Amino acid sequence: MKAATAAVMREIDRIAINEYGIPGAVLMENAGVAVVRHLETMLAPLSERKFCILAGKGNNGGDGYVIARHLANQGAKVKVFLLGEKAAVGGDARLNLDIIDLMGLDIIEITHERVWDKVKVTVTFADCLIDALAGTGFRGEPSDDMVQLIDMINAAGKPVVAVDIPSGVDADTGRVYGKAVQASHTVTLGLPKPGLFLYPGAECAGQLTVADIGIPAAIVTGQEIKQNIIMADMIGAILPRRSPAAHKGENGRLAVVAGSRGLSGAAAMTAAGALRAGAGLITLAAPASLQAVLAVKLTEVMTRPLAETSAGAVAQAAVQEIIGLASASDVLAIGPGLGCEEETRALVRAVVAAACCPLVIDADALNALAGYTSILTDCSALPVLTPHPGEMARLTGLSIQAVNADRVKVARQAAGEWGSIVVLKGARTVVAFPDGEVYINTSGNAGMATGGTGDALTGIIAGLIAQGLSSHDAAVAGVYIHGLAGDVAAAAGMVGMTATDLIKAVPAAMYGIKGY
Ligand SMILES: NC(=O)C1=CN([C@@H]2O[C@H](COP(=O)(O)OP(=O)(O)OC[C@H]3O[C@@H](n4cnc5c(N)ncnc54)[C@H](O)[C@@H]3O)[C@@H](O)[C@H]2O)[C@@H](O)CC1
Numbered sequence: 001m002k003a004a005t006a007a008v009m010r011e012i013d014r015i016a017i018n019e020y021g022i023p024g025a026v027l028m029e030n031a032g033v034a035v036v037r038h039l040e041t042m043l044a045p046l047s048e049r050k051f052c053i054l055a056g057k058g059n060n061g062g063d064g065y066v067i068a069r070h071l072a073n074q075g076a077k078v079k080v081f082l083l084g085e086k087a088a089v090g091g092d093a094r095l096n097l098d099i100i101d102l103m104g105l106d107i108i109e110i111t112h113e114r115v116w117d118k119v120k121v122t123v124t125f126a127d128c129l130i131d132a133l134a135g136t137g138f139r140g141e142p143s144d145d146m147v148q149l150i151d152m153i154n155a156a157g158k159p160v161v162a163v164d165i166p167s168g169v170d171a172d173t174g175r176v177y178g179k180a181v182q183a184s185h186t187v188t189l190g191l192p193k194p195g196l197f198l199y200p201g202a203e204c205a206g207q208l209t210v211a212d213i214g215i216p217a218a219i220v221t222g223q224e225i226k227q228n229i230i231m232a233d234m235i236g237a238i239l240p241r242r243s244p245a246a247h248k249g250e251n252g253r254l255a256v257v258a259g260s261r262g263l264s265g266a267a268a269m270t271a272a273g274a275l276r277a278g279a280g281l282i283t284l285a286a287p288a289s290l291q292a293v294l295a296v297k298l299t300e301v302m303t304r305p306l307a308e309t310s311a312g313a314v315a316q317a318a319v320q321e322i323i324g325l326a327s328a329s330d331v332l333a334i335g336p337g338l339g340c341e342e343e344t345r346a347l348v349r350a351v352v353a354a355a356c357c358p359l360v361i362d363a364d365a366l367n368a369l370a371g372y373t374s375i376l377t378d379c380s381a382l383p384v385l386t387p388h389p390g391e392m393a394r395l396t397g398l399s400i401q402a403v404n405a406d407r408v409k410v411a412r413q414a415a416g417e418w419g420s421i422v423v424l425k426g427a428r429t430v431v432a433f434p435d436g437e438v439y440i441n442t443s444g445n446a447g448m449a450t451g452g453t454g455d456a457l458t459g460i461i462a463g464l465i466a467q468g469l470s471s472h473d474a475a476v477a478g479v480y481i482h483g484l485a486g487d488v489a490a491a492a493g494m495v496g497m498t499a500t501d502l503i504k505a506v507p508a509a510m511y512g513i514k515g516y
């Protein structure tokens with residue numbers, strides 16, 4: 001599913017109005033009617049309900065006046081509060097404000113202190129609050145009066161339906177600079193906005209519905225929209241299909257270079273993730289002293305002992321062996337649990353520079369690349385990098401806070417600079433490509449915030465590449481399946497679920513995807 005930034009949405013509206021001749025008031029009418037239809041499904045019969053509509057001075061408020069008219073026509077009790085003066089409302093919003101004024105609806109301007117008591121009483125006795133304060137036109141921090149109103153809405157404990165986007169949420173980034181409306185439902189107009197999927201905006205949106213407002217489909221397909229939301233049907237279409245006559249050699253050869261003394265689990269979980277994603281033959285190369293324990297842990301995985309340092313990490317002497325292993329493999333996953341010895345880091349850089357198969361680079365291998373990302377642009381196939389925000393901060397020199405403040409922008413910029421596929425992990429993982437294309441993932445849950453789930457993701461993405469998916473499709477499908485497996489595992493209890501629970505749930509998650 002495509003997601004439109006505020007600028008893209010403005011352009012789509014502009015083309016609909018100026019080039020197709022659809023009056024803006026018609027789009028506004030469709031928007032308002034779509035919200036009322038949604039209210040019917042929530043609160044029928046509307047004639048028995050009391051609504052409080054909180055409107056801003058822009059077009060989002062305009063949608064609110066259309067909603068007010070239709071609700072009043074259906075016999076509902078409606079009060080409208082306008083954050084500002086009627087005189088400040090213009091365009092299509094003004095047209096609709098004048099109509100409800102002529103209808104005799106109660107419209108109260110919030111322009112002086114005395115009004116706040118009235119707002120409070122109305123909010124307290126309403127059955128539902130409609131947030132039409134601001135939509136895609138919202139910028140920066142909310143003004144003091146908007147904050148006061150948002151606080152009242154959020155304290156009311158009533159169903160809150162946000163029009164287009166909860167007021168206070170940045171449509172592009174999901175950022176909340178000051179306060180934002182906490183909606184129970186959001187009816188977003190035309191196309192969903194990225195800020196409805198990225199935290200903290202995603203948490204403000206509640207249950208999300210995308211409403212058709214009559215924009216000609218050709219306008220949307222004609223736009224170069226680079227933001228996508230990962231959906232199950234999209235993944236069902238790209239997952240590898242297994243022929244009934246398949247043999248193990250057809251499902252790919254995968255090499256994993258991982259582990260060091262004390263970090264054998266990371267290596268095991270990476271290999272297990274690949275196994276459960278369906279890879280045919282897996283070789284796990286790890287420091288020699290770990291081989292015995294890994295062989296016992298992973299019955300189905302082949303193990304390869306590597307030369308090791310005195311601290312039990314992969315030694316520089318293993319470089320040719322690993323490069324040879326990569327040449328005999330369809331994909332190499334490198335990094336989990338390798339540790340932070342300088343010798344191992346240098347080895348990682350040598351392997352990344354020389355390997356001729358597709359690479360999935362994670363964890364300590366990413367740390368080894370900090371300051372050396374220019375190596376990535378020479379890789380024969382687009383490498384997949386899977387940093388969590390901490391690793392991303394190390395690679396970019398940004399703070400973790402800055403990474404999370406605009407995950408799409410940071411991931412996209414890195415993908416472009418490094419000529420790589422960047423999977424920026426965390427709640428709402430973002431997958432970015434060098435051409436600016438971005439996918440936001442929606443599967444997964446907070447139970448996955450536990451050690452080892454990232455190693456599993458590395459294995460899953462590599463496992464999909466082994467089975468013939470392009471690195472592009474494997475990154476997108478991998479993050480979705482990984483999150484879905486987390487959701488399957490969390491059904492038995494979110495807190496306390498383990499990475500191993502998630503890994504075991506991968507086959508069930510894949511088979512649960514419609515069309516697969
Ligand atoms: N033709 C169109 O453009 C359509 C637009 N539609 C609606 O119009 C919205 C966009 O309308 P606009 O561009 O007029 O903008 P909005 O109405 O979303 O936002 C502008 C309003 O928010 C206030 N505002 C912005 N930043 C603020 C801040 N930091 N503190 C306090 N107040 C702030 C402004 O003063 C103004 O009242 C969409 O989200 C959608 O709801 C729909 O009616 C469909 C058609």
Ligand SMILES: Nc1ncnc2c1ncn2[C@@H]1O[C@H](COP(=O)(O)OP(=O)(O)O)[C@@H](O)[C@H]1O
Pocket residue numbers: 363388425426427428429443444445446447448449450451452453454455456457482
């Ligand atoms: N709150 C959350 N919601 C969804 N996914 C999450 C959440 N927290 C973590 N995850 C996912 O769990 C994984 C954690 O990976 P990572 O931080 O590398 O952990 P580790 O290094 O322990 O394996 C990532 O795929 C991340 O997207």
Ligand SMILES: [K+]
Pocket residue numbers: 060131132133134135162163164165166167
């Ligand atoms: K709104």
